[in-house]
Amino acid sequence: MLKKYTCIICPIGCDIEATVEQDRIVAITGNSCPKGIDYVSQELANPLRNIATSVLIQNGDLPLVSVRLDRPIPKAEIFPAMTEIKQLCVTAPVQIGQILLQNVAGTGANLLVTKPVRATG
Amino acid sequence: MQHKQVIIIGGGPAGLAAALELYHNGVTDILILEREKHLGGILRQCIHDGFGLLRFKESLSGPEYAQRFIDEIDRLHIPYLTDVTVIDITADKKVLAVSKQGLLEFQAEALALTMGCRERTRGAISIPGTRPAGIYTAGVAQSYINLANTMPGKNVVILGSGDIGLIMARRLTLEGAQVKAVFELQPYPSGLPRNIAQCLNDYDIPLFLSHTVIDIKGRSRLEGVTVAAVDENFAPIPGTEKDYPCDTLILSVGLIPENELSLQAGVELDQRTKGALVDDSYQTSRPGIFVAGNVLQVHDLVDFVSAEAEKMALGIVAYLHSDSSQSTHLTIRGDASITHTVPQRVSGKKDFILSLRPSRPAQNCAVQICQNERVIATQTFRKVLPAEMIQIPVAANLLAEAGDLEVRIAC
Numbered sequence: 001m002l003k004k005y006t007c008i009i010c011p012i013g014c015d016i017e018a019t020v021e022q023d024r025i026v027a028i029t030g031n032s033c034p035k036g037i038d039y040v041s042q043e044l045a046n047p048l049r050n051i052a053t054s055v056l057i058q059n060g061d062l063p064l065v066s067v068r069l070d071r072p073i074p075k076a077e078i079f080p081a082m083t084e085i086k087q088l089c090v091t092a093p094v095q096i097g098q099i100l101l102q103n104v105a106g107t108g109a110n111l112l113v114t115k116p117v118r119a120t121g
Numbered sequence: 122m123q124h125k126q127v128i129i130i131g132g133g134p135a136g137l138a139a140a141l142e143l144y145h146n147g148v149t150d151i152l153i154l155e156r157e158k159h160l161g162g163i164l165r166q167c168i169h170d171g172f173g174l175l176r177f178k179e180s181l182s183g184p185e186y187a188q189r190f191i192d193e194i195d196r197l198h199i200p201y202l203t204d205v206t207v208i209d210i211t212a213d214k215k216v217l218a219v220s221k222q223g224l225l226e227f228q229a230e231a232l233a234l235t236m237g238c239r240e241r242t243r244g245a246i247s248i249p250g251t252r253p254a255g256i257y258t259a260g261v262a263q264s265y266i267n268l269a270n271t272m273p274g275k276n277v278v279i280l281g282s283g284d285i286g287l288i289m290a291r292r293l294t295l296e297g298a299q300v301k302a303v304f305e306l307q308p309y310p311s312g313l314p315r316n317i318a319q320c321l322n323d324y325d326i327p328l329f330l331s332h333t334v335i336d337i338k339g340r341s342r343l344e345g346v347t348v349a350a351v352d353e354n355f356a357p358i359p360g361t362e363k364d365y366p367c368d369t370l371i372l373s374v375g376l377i378p379e380n381e382l383s384l385q386a387g388v389e390l391d392q393r394t395k396g397a398l399v400d401d402s403y404q405t406s407r408p409g410i411f412v413a414g415n416v417l418q419v420h421d422l423v424d425f426v427s428a429e430a431e432k433m434a435l436g437i438v439a440y441l442h443s444d445s446s447q448s449t450h451l452t453i454r455g456d457a458s459i460t461h462t463v464p465q466r467v468s469g470k471k472d473f474i475l476s477l478r479p480s481r482p483a484q485n486c487a488v489q490i491c492q493n494e495r496v497i498a499t500q501t502f503r504k505v506l507p508a509e510m511i512q513i514p515v516a517a518n519l520l521a522e523a524g525d526l527e528v529r530i531a532c
Contacts, residue, residue: 006318010174011422013314015504030503049319052169052182053295054267061158063270066168066184075323082295096188114168115184 005043009035016040048072052114053085055100060092060117067100068114073107081105092119126150127437128216128229130207130382133162135235135414137190138427140199142434143233148441152227153194153201154218160194160201161187162237163260164423166267169288171315175424186423210234210386212407231409231437234383234397235430238415240285241375248280250337253344259285259373266292274369278346279303280334284312284421284508286373291320293371300324301365304332304348306355309482311375313421313508334370335362343368376419386410393461394418400466401473402436403429411437418463418476421510425476432474451492451526458483458530460507469520475513479505479530486532488513493524505530 005016016036019027023044028037042048050072054064073081081104090100094113101111126148129136132155140153159165164172167183174180177189194201202218205225209217216227240258257265257273263285265271277298279286282305290300303321308331310317321328329348335357336347345366349357378396380388389406391398396417397405403413413433414426451469453462455477463476475490483505490498490513497519505511520526 006314006322008315008319011171011313011315011509013318015314049323050170050180051295053292054168054270056270062268064268066182066267068168068170068182078295096185114182115165116188 003040005040007031007036007039009039020044047075049075049078051078051081053082055085055111056089057094057117058089058091059119059121060094061120062115062117065090065092065094065113065117066115067111069104069107069109070099070112071109073104073109077105077107081107081109085111092117122215122226122228125152125227125229126441127152127231127233128214128227129153129233129235130210130216131155131162131235131237131414131416132157132160132201132203133235133237133414134164134187134190134423134426135237135416135430135433136162136233137187137194138430139233139235139413139434139437140201141190141193141197142431143437144197144199146435146438148434148438149199151199153199154205154207154216155201155203156206158203160191160203166260166264167288168267169292172423175422176427183423190427207382210382210410212387212410214409231411231440232386233430233433233437234388234405234410234412234416235414236379236382236416238376238378238419241372241377243372246372246374248334248337250346251339253337253339253342255339255343255368256337256370256372259283259289259371262289262369262371263292266296272296272298273371274298274343274367276367277301277369277371278334278348278365278367279371279373280346281305281373281375282310282312282317282328282330283373283375284316286371287312287316287320289371289373290326291324294324294326298369300326301367302326302348303328304334305330306333306351307331307507308353309507311508312373314506333357337370343370346370376415378416378419380416383410383412383416388412391461391465394463396463398466399464401464401468401471402439403433403464404436404440409440411440418461418510421508425510425512429474429476451520451524453526453528456527456529459528462528467520467526469517469522471517473515473517475515475528477511477513477528478507478509479511480507482506483530483532486530488528488530490515491527491529492521497526 164183350361
């Protein structure tokens, strides 16, 4: 079966066509680099995405601190992960790279601070 | 009046990269002026990942990308002022700014203009209908959600398929809003293909090409929009109207370089880019005034913004050492297959990067740069899209001393 993909690994966004039999690639065209093959393989097995959102922060010079996961998670876990992250409220200061939550929604991914927030008080 | 060798107006990605490159090339008497409370520019609200893949070989969020530069600025003690808004610049490089301490006046030897761009609004695209609350540009909605902890609405329609609109479709969905559809006037998307894939397709948000909003309803709050298909002249096709009840309309209908200050200094603009006309040093028509980043041309990748600002910084260094006497005499022109080029003129004496965008999507084509009827550089592409800026390095040794350059996309 011929399947079409837009590779999301880099900004080039290659249009990839893969001939797939029993969830395995038997032929592939359109990818500019080997990462395209890995991407399609992962899409066939278990599509992974990273998510970025924000968390409430108290006593900070901003009301929110931006966060992201340290690795992509299965697509089906995106909304469970969001629900868990929304429960959080942290206190300033926080440093970039600081882990706010481990093993988010049981995915093994950790929640990282992506913006330093200073304490106001 | 304080004297500075270089004043950088705008502390976003272009200004930060320019400051560091100037510093590393021995120009240390510099000052960044930033109107917001923090450095970082638009990256501060772009909390999604995908930044820095070209420059740092990893996928960072916008704030992380900015922080790499800000940390360097702090480490090197490069001076900057925040909460300072520049209100005037002159051709002889005087800068007037307002701050909480009152008016600030500077005399610079060179100016780096890195003010970025702003969004086109409802007024710019003339949508008929009432004027209720609930209509936002994508960047404003992004700042509400990501900086101010405020949801713009619950039931959302997006007009325009620019990258920020696509990113916001995903962001609103993650925060619990229902995004009904994205409508794009053009027959092709204006955002990057990867954003169509990961922001719309992943969340089953439909994208309708050759469609636009033709009416807005609601008195105090938006109640709905009417959408119609358009023909090849962008005229709505009678009989295709459809009503979409919604409380929020997000507009992602283009960005315009923010050049009010440039015009005050008499900098000549290019009507196609809405940015300054520049040479291969990123110098404007006003000697000693340089521009880079989204104030020059709207970019789709911040990595390109940083690189452009660094090239501009080298142009400033050369200007300060007054070895920029090389006269600029080759004009670059594009035919109808491309929307614009940057730079628009070159000295012909140094290598440069030519930035351009195709005016329509095409496959299996070549960008050709010609001089005196001869192709001097060519680069082939499997596909080109208006959403993707093309950059082609051009070596000076390929250029003849006279003869303007013609750029075209040949299929």
